[in-house]
Amino acid sequence: MTEVDVVVIGAGLAGLGAATALRQAGARAVVLEAAGRIGGRAHTTCPPELGGVWFDHGAVWLHAAERNPLVPIAETTGETLLRSDELRQERTFVEDRPATTAELAAYDTAWDRFSAAAVPLLAPGQPDPPLAAVARCLPDDPWAPTVEAWEGPVICAVDADRFSLRDWHVNQLTGSNLVPEGGIGAFVSRRLGTGLDIRLNTQVSRLHWDTPGGGVAAETPSGTVQARAAVITVSTGVLAAGTIRFDPALPAAVQDCIAALPMGLAVKVVLRATGQDRLDLPLHCSLDRKVGRSGEPFMPFQCWPFGRDYVQGWIGGSTAWELARAGEAAAVDFALGEVRRLFGSRVDRLFAGGARLVTHWDADPLIRGAYAYALPGHADARARLAEPLADGRLVFAGEACHVGLAGTLAGAWITGRKAAGHAMQAACR
Numbered sequence: 461m462t463e464v465d466v467v468v469i470g471a472g473l474a475g476l477g478a479a480t481a482l483r484q485a486g487a488r489a490v491v492l493e494a495a496g497r498i499g500g501r502a503h504t505t506c507p508p509e510l511g512g513v514w515f516d517h518g519a520v521w522l523h524a525a526e527r528n529p530l531v532p533i534a535e536t537t538g539e540t541l542l543r544s545d546e547l548r549q550e551r552t553f554v555e556d557r558p559a560t561t562a563e564l565a566a567y568d569t570a571w572d573r574f575s576a577a578a579v580p581l582l583a584p585g586q587p588d589p590p591l592a593a594v595a596r597c598l599p600d601d602p603w604a605p606t607v608e609a610w611e612g613p614v615i616c617a618v619d620a621d622r623f624s625l626r627d628w629h630v631n632q633l634t635g636s637n638l639v640p641e642g643g644i645g646a647f648v649s650r651r652l653g654t655g656l657d658i659r660l661n662t663q664v665s666r667l668h669w670d671t672p673g674g675g676v677a678a679e680t681p682s683g684t685v686q687a688r689a690a691v692i693t694v695s696t697g698v699l700a701a702g703t704i705r706f707d708p709a710l711p712a713a714v715q716d717c718i719a720a721l722p723m724g725l726a727v728k729v730v731l732r733a734t735g736q737d738r739l740d741l742p743l744h745c746s747l748d749r750k751v752g753r754s755g756e757p758f759m760p761f762q763c764w765p766f767g768r769d770y771v772q773g774w775i776g777g778s779t780a781w782e783l784a785r786a787g788e789a790a791a792v793d794f795a796l797g798e799v800r801r802l803f804g805s806r807v808d809r810l811f812a813g814g815a816r817l818v819t820h821w822d823a824d825p826l827i828r829g830a831y832a833y834a835l836p837g838h839a840d841a842r843a844r845l846a847e848p849l850a851d852g853r854l855v856f857a858g859e860a861c862h863v864g865l866a867g868t869l870a871g872a873w874i875t876g877r878k879a880a881g882h883a884m885q886a887a888c889r
């Protein structure tokens with residue numbers, strides 16, 4: 461039996477943010493993490509199939525760098541931050557040819573037309589429609605389905621017809637995107653866990669949040685941790701799966717928030733080249749194509765990132781779930797098909813016999829998807845899930861709880877720190 465002020469469940473960004481804030485406030489806190497590492501969805505490895513270069517399986521970028529609290533931490537701890545946006549060049553195809561100058565100009569301004577069309581749909585007092593309602597207001601705009609595909613499945617990991625327009629609107633990311641050299645997961649494990657009491661391989665199976673003494677008790681296979689308050693940072697996918705039993709059961713309003721914030725999925729598919737051909741693309745190039753219709757499966761690519769010898773496709777939403785169920789070979793075939801439709805059979809020569817890598821966040825029982833989205837009509841669920849229960853004795857945190865930077869490392873970190881404040885108050889009562 462361990463006794464502390466606050467027990468934190470999960471050592472992803474929210475858990476690390478909470479534990480850091482608690483340490484800074486002088487509280488005794490312990491973090492219980494089911495996996496054998498910290499970082500959660502920030503996870504870097506050096507896969508041999510990619511020649512041993514660092515590779516982020518989950519998060520890659522420090523988004524919205526100008527307001528991202530992890531950026532000053534990285535800077536003051538001596539991390540090198542790569543300015544990915546400035547290094548990147550972009551190429552857009554229309555069917556099997558590069559877009560013309562006129563087409564690119566129309567594509568450039570399509571984002572403004574999309575945002576403008578969203579404004580009346582977001583008017584106060586209106587019902588909260590799905591994101592797909594925006595493109596429906598632009599039937600004659602040839603680029604609206606492409607913008608929709610980026611904003612829905614690619615960026616938010618969910619199809620536009622399942623996704624709250626208000627949730628999309630308040631969480632749009634602006635500003636620069638920075639990449640810590642060596643990988644974001646490596647940065648997190650190197651810099652954000654030091655000095656914290658973290659118990660790895662310690663899965664919480666049950667949380668009593670109304671013990672006779674007015675505290676909480678987290679049950680794990682290696683014993684029980686008693687505390688005055690608990691911060692829960694596991695994903696909404698894990699909460700919905702019921703792998704942590706809450707005693708008493710969570711109030712219906714909280715269960716409704718969890719159900720209103722399901723996990724989207726994004727799958728990365730990496731194809732390593734065997735020859736010298738670089739498809740006439742610059743190194744560190746973002747490649748996309750015009751999407752023909754709303755809901756059409758769409759996989760943009762990062763080609764030769766940082767001068768490497770692979771392309772990396774990214775697909776989100778229902779097609780990502782389908783490919784994840786169908787297996788790695790299906791995901792690789794899909795990615796090859798997408799590059800082939802732009803470059804023809806030279807793709808087969810280039811990638812024949814080359815290594816492949818497919819990410820599997822759906823299959824990780826400790827995560828169960830990529831990040832949470834709000835269903836139409838439920839944009840308020842994030843803020844409601846973050847409201848402390850039992851005077852701060854039980855507080856939820858994590859990317860699903862942030863409004864403004866939802867689905868990001870920064871959002872998770874901020875919610876963790878805020879939840880720590882509530883838990884501290886409960887611990888001091």
Ligand SMILES: Cc1cc2nc3c(=O)[nH]c(=O)nc-3n(C[C@H](O)[C@H](O)[C@H](O)COP(=O)(O)OP(=O)(O)OC[C@H]3O[C@@H](n4cnc5c(N)ncnc54)[C@H](O)[C@@H]3O)c2cc1C
Binds near residue numbers: 495693866867
């Ligand atoms: C493919 C992909 C790409 C992404 N790209 C970006 C990006 O470029 N930039 C960005 O900012 N964000 C990105 N994200 C999102 C970002 O990774 C997440 O928003 C963030 O990492 C979530 O942190 P968290 O602390 O809320 O949750 P998690 O990282 O899920 O942390 C929760 C922790 O709880 C642990 N846990 C689960 N169950 C238990 C249990 N019963 N007991 C104890 N511990 C448990 C888990 O192992 C995990 O470590 C991406 C995510 C994915 C999947």
